Amino acid sequence: MKDDEYERVKQILGRRPTSAELAIYSVMWSEHCSYKSSKVHLRQFADKAPQTDALLVGMGENAGVVDVGQGWAVTFKVESHNHPSYVEPYQGAATGVGGIVRDIISMGARPVAVMDSLRFGPADAPDTNRVLPGVVAGIGGYGNSLGLPNIGGEVVFDPCYLQNPLVNALCVGVLKHEDIKRATAPGPGNQVILFGAGTGPDGIGGASVLASATFDEASAQKRPSVQVGDPFMEKLLIECCLELFAEDLVVGIQDLGAAGVSCATTELAAAGTGGMHVDLDRVPLRDPTLRPEEILMSESQERMMAVVEPDRVARFLEICARWEVPATVIGEVTDTGRLVMTWRGEVIVDIPPGTAADEGPVYERPYAPPADLEQIRADTPGRLARPSNADELRRTVLWLAGSPNLASKTWVTSQYDRYVRGNTVLAMPEDAGVLRITEPSAATGGVPPEAVESSLGIALSLDGNGRYARLDPYAGAQLALSEAYRNVAVTGARPLAVTNCLNFGSPEDPGVMWQFAQAVEGLADACLRLGIPVTGGNVSFYNQTGSAAINPTPVIGVLGVHDDVRRRLSMAFAAENTTLVLLGQTREEFGGSEWAHVVYGHLGGLPPLVDLQAEAALASVISSAVLDGLLAAAHDLSDGGLSQALVESCLRGGLGCRVTLPGDPFTTLFSESVARAVVAVRPGGESRLAALCEAAGVQATQLGVIGGDSLTVEGLFSIPLSELREAHEHLIPSYAG
Template identity: 70%
Template sequence: MTLDTVKHAGETPDTEQPWAELGLKQDEYERIRTILGRRPTGAELAMYSVMWSEHCSYKSSKVHLRQFGEKAPENDALLVGIGENAGVVDVGQGYAVTFKVESHNHPSYIEPYQGAATGVGGIVRDILAMGARPVAVMDPLRFGAADHPDTKRVLPGVVAGIGGYGNCLGLPNIGGEVVFDACYQGNPLVNALCVGVMKHEDIHLAKASGTGNKVILYGARTGGDGIGGVSVLASETFDDSKPTKRPAVQVGDPFQEKLLIECTLEIFREDLVDGIQDLGGAGLSCATSELASAGSGGMRVELDRVPLRDATLSPEEILMSESQERMCAIVEPGKVDRFLEICEKWDVIATVIGEVTDGERLEIFWHGEQIVDVPPRTVAHEGPVYERPFARPDWQDALQADDANKLARPETAEELREQVLKVISSPNQASKSWITDQYDRFVQGNTVLAQPEDSGMVRVDEDTNLGVAVATDGNGRYAKLDPYAGAQLALAESYRNVAASGARPLAISNCLNFGSPEDPAVMWQFAEATRGLADGCLELGTPVTGGNVSLYNQTGETAIHPTPVVAVLGVIDDVNRRTPIAFSDEGHLLYLLGDTKEELGGSAWSQVVHDHLGGLPPAVDLGREKLLAEILISASRDGMVDAAHDLSDGGLIQAVAESCLRGGKGARIVTPDDTDPFVFLFSESAGRAVVAVPRSEELRFTDMCGARGLPATRIGVVDGEEIDIQGQFSIPLAELREAHEATIPALLA
């Protein structure tokens, strides 16, 4: 077979090409021909197909994502924003922290272990590419119904992949979520977050500048695993009724990645790179085109120099392969020898595959024959932009009118007690320790808080105890009822969780998980959620630093609930002042902060007791969220509270139960006179937290709340070995613990 060179492509304009099989639309293929002034070569077609995929180009979401820049709040802490591998914020004392959350959803359904493992590996390399040492990971996860047979296949594999890869890297897994809902059957959400730490001067960007600088590919050899990978796999709906593109899921090697991390950090310390990019989605197609596009010139690459695991790979396959544990660096000629020496020291394969040119083209050669000659921006940054039609679905009004507040409620104290135990032992509210115990949460010795705390927290500086906290949250049920409010509730909960631990929220990353963008109802959900998130970040003063969009999460016509997952990062000056969730000291007074209203739409109670989804989600008051956060942070810093727990899924009783079980102490709770006991226990009103206040600090604490206008209601005391809802019922902690901890092991045994 004749090699499809640039010259040959120019001479054979009528050659049929498999553009549709590679996921391109006809108008996209015609646009490529217009850009090039000829038909593309096979290699060029491969590059455009993966780089213009939904996963890599954001072609259906760009028009909405622009709001994150247009509405961005002023924030002096933001050092690097949207557009790089990850955002970077200033946390003080000369330190910068980078963090990002991304998805690996479709691969994790097909091959749970490797899909999840390589999701961790990919996000870790994104953080590494910014110049930072990765210090922690988190994983927000969503699966189908807990009792569905396929959940037993997917969940254990995903958890083993996350633990196996992260534990081998020596990175603590400090938080995340596990949610079960039938809407995720066939489309689990495996989102992965990584946090990294560096000094300000160590920040690196993905750009190829400096004519004559060398392009070095280093790390693992390139193989046939993951050809097309997530770039194609995440750009199509699963549908058993027709053939679907299911390329091989990438195969990860965490020990190779660990060597790559240490090798790269040593290279950074010796200031040997001018630009750097990890190889993730779209592999070499992405790394070369993005580096060249963001640089000041062109790039020439000798593709036949790429080290291979499989010598039979074609040039197109090499360009599309998403083999893991690979990086691409731009290095000045005088520093190449030292760069290669360090790679050899760490047993990392490194090869000079090209150089930066003074032109404006990305040129790729195969054994001397030119197979790619493209303007790099057209591949990396100027792909299609769709203004997909969107419309509020005709079923939305009926869904919201089906008010959860009208559902049958318990009529006796005994029935109320039964429903409390039913909610607390339900899969979504039960202890996830069976899962989190498979993750190493304390490796490296700097973990301060980890699951099941409100947020994960790690120490950044061992001398000053500077630290950062991160929380991830998202409630697809709320977003299904109202995507605008649902996105803001996810933001508010994550913001509140960080503040409850004593840290000051600084910035966010997000992973926006939705169904097919070709469905106007799904695009309406996406548009509304994005608008809600942008408006919310502006009001809270927390800029979006980056993130990920995951579309086509549906099987046939059935889409997942719209699920915007929001990660908030905050800073704490002294991790010794952190606030845990545990009620651990008898006699401490319990205060409920915020207002409790009759808000049960999308609630855990409505789901568990009635299998119901309808009505409106809790109202959002971001001004109240800011005030609550200020109170929680001040109280933590000044030693006024010994424990704090935000109120969200499951309401007050869920928070109190978790705090009591965590600390091994019971509580006596009194329902306020003006509140129905059922609403008091199960309402999911936002902007609330429960805190444990030492008696010596009560006056100072209540004076602070009163002066700032935050409702603070004394509802009880830490005491005994049971939760006693006075005048209603009591539950011994032993009974509560058995109910809370037995569910997940029983489901997955």
């Protein structure tokens, strides 16, 4: 806490704060909890939010909630656990999953799937070899133990993330409209119950502190600040909460994540009647030597706080006992407008809760473009030598297919259970994860009975590109949204809502703050144009070592709806003699491209041109084509361009293809122009697809046909699928040990 912030606390209280009060304000006013450097910019998401009937709960709650039809709602959110995952990779990543799952529980929903967006330093760096296996094991170990399928995400390598890995975790849950819960403490006399795991020293000064400072050489000594997770307790907590919700025993609920008891009590009280009395002596402790300040700041995992009417407390505690979830009444809601806490008979906290929860400092930090930006933009990829013959083109296809960012991530995803619960329709390496929504059965522990069948479903994608955002953060955020939007659309779903995790360097650096302001404005403007709201998200600052910041990395999650998941599209080329058609316009665009990055280690120029109108038109064409049954497969074009899309679809389906390239082969193969997809058209559907494209203004170019055991570019080269597979699949296991 800075000196002026401390002086403000003294002004609020009219006295010197106690050590316990100072603990509350220090964590609640941290960058991680208060958003003090980002609030002034994040307001754009609300100010520019498109009007949509689907949005049931927007920003400001633990997670957004949207209507997906048939009385169902979906809640989803993505958050970061970056610094803890560098300090202690396994527990940092594991508790990142646990924390985002509890956000979903607190909305009244059953968690049904997780995703993750991961970024590391160079694939062959020793530190990556330390961090990557631990992070992947932590995500898999926690998510698999909860019985939640991991249905998608991304793994990216870049030197800028060395010593600053990004671990962004998303969770999605389903619920009925009438079951939505809120983080509020209404009704004087209602009881405050802390339930779940005991409170220990792990996590003291955890996410709220680690995420509010840059790294230095001492960061590796901060292991005690990283929380320790117990996924089996969290699984019990999930089922216990759902039974409590089913009996309508809860009037308000909040998970304990960053800032622990400090956050839960201040936020619940501030959003409710306005007051609360808490006896800290009643908090169950795993370590009886903890001081009050440590109890308040502990970020021990698997804990929830509920507000319960007095005559329902007994039943609440009975259900918790049946699930073997410890539960203790620690306080009571009041109408005093004060949060009062006692310890051994002495009042140690007496504050207006809103001043800690909602009235933290707000900084309008100075910002200006980074000093090197114009130089980087002027260094265009046009100066780089391009493949000049068929052999060089062939070699480039193989280089890209086997490069760290584009190579198969099977080594990673095979450690995650993608199909547990039986509702996964599509999962990685598909463009988006797709889930069927079914009515859970209490008798089967939430697993749908085999007799229950539903056609309603959702699609989710999580995407980002730090290189694009480094060149132009306004466009970079829009390009991340475009790709996630397109990934959802090519499965046949209608994009509906957005969440985000904004990963940046220090907000005290004017260059970083400019990048952040530009990215937020770009994302808000793009969501307004596409007509999809931002439902919530997370800001992660101070992702840098010393003065070296990561590339600005907005990670965007898009949720879409399938009216009938049986019609979903896979990326796999699996039907012989179907026609391949390239949808969208290809331009010569290589700024920030994988080709420039892989072959030359180059970053310069401008990223691809954003075309949101074209994205919407492409989505509408694919949606109509799916309804008409015209398509057998679809795959979006993004990193690596058409070349990589063909490689991935051929390998996914086990069939090759023969294509003829229009125009310059290099540009057609490797350009990363947006709003494009390659689709496989069922026999007889070509003319109908052409009519749909013409009506929507989408360019359609026939490329060739699916079949054979090679990727063949007529007149240039042919690559057997066996050779492609070897290039695509061997790299990551060799680096990950």
